[in-house]
Amino acid sequence: MFGFILLVCLGTLNVACGTHSSGSATTGPVSAPPHALTTVAPTAPLMSVSIAQGTVGTQVLLTVTGCPSHGGRPDQITWQGAAPPGAAPASRELSGIQRNGNELHATYTVLPADAAGQGIFDAVCGSHADHAAASFTVVAP
Numbered sequence: 739m740f741g742f743i744l745l746v747c748l749g750t751l752n753v754a755c756g757t758h759s760s761g762s763a764t765t766g767p768v769s770a771p772p773h774a775l776t777t778v779a780p781t782a783p784l785m786s787v788s789i790a791q792g793t794v795g796t797q798v799l800l801t802v803t804g805c806p807s808h809g810g811r812p813d814q815i816t817w818q819g820a821a822p823p824g825a826a827p828a829s830r831e832l833s834g835i836q837r838n839g840n841e842l843h844a845t846y847t848v849l850p851a852d853a854a855g856q857g858i859f860d861a862v863c864g865s866h867a868d869h870a871a872a873s874f875t876v877v878a879p
Contacts, residue, residue, distance in 0.1 A: 783863040783870035791875035794850050800832075802842040802870050805863035813837055814862045815844050820855025820876060828852065832859075846874075854878035 781804045788799035800815060808814065813835045821827035828851065836843045842861060854876050861870045 783861065783868050785859060785861055785870040785872040787859065787872045787874055790873075791877050792848055793877050793879050794848050794852070796848045798846040798848070798874055800842075800844045800846060800859055800861075800872070802861045802863065804840055805842050805861060805870060806840050807837070807864070808862050808867065809865045813842055815842065816860045817846060817857060818860065819857040820853045822853045825853075827857075848876055852876045 783802055783805040785800060785802045789796065792798065802815070805813075815832045815835055817828075817830055817832060819828040832844045832846055834844060842863075846859070856873055856875045859872050859874060862868075863870060
């Protein structure tokens with residue numbers, strides 16, 4: 739018969755974890771105290787793009803929701819493009835980002851220098867520097 743023991747090492751359960759690590763067996767259930775909190779953020783920022791792919795000249799409208807100000811620093815959305823074999827991927831910051839409360843809006847235009855392939859838009863939000871990302875594929879002409 740196999741026994742499975744699941745221990746959660748929270749600050750208040752160090753005794754149980756210490757007992758387990760010293761080789762003592764635990765036969766009863768181990769539970770967290772009622773005041774244990776999760777560390778998952780209630781809402782994470784989300785990014786959406788108006789179109790998933792396009793050729794040179796295509797305009798992409800980006801919207802980031804749930805994006806509080808980044809600690810007084812300027813709003814930042816970066817494009818990390820695809821890289822041709824043997825080359826470093828192109829990366830550039832988008833300009834003209836507009837803020838409306840906890841929402842960001844920006845426009846990206848596919849340039850002739852953008853390599854064909856999938857790239858990523860990345861926004862930095864809030865005092866904890868949470869990230870929101872969305873992909874876009876540059877299509878060869």
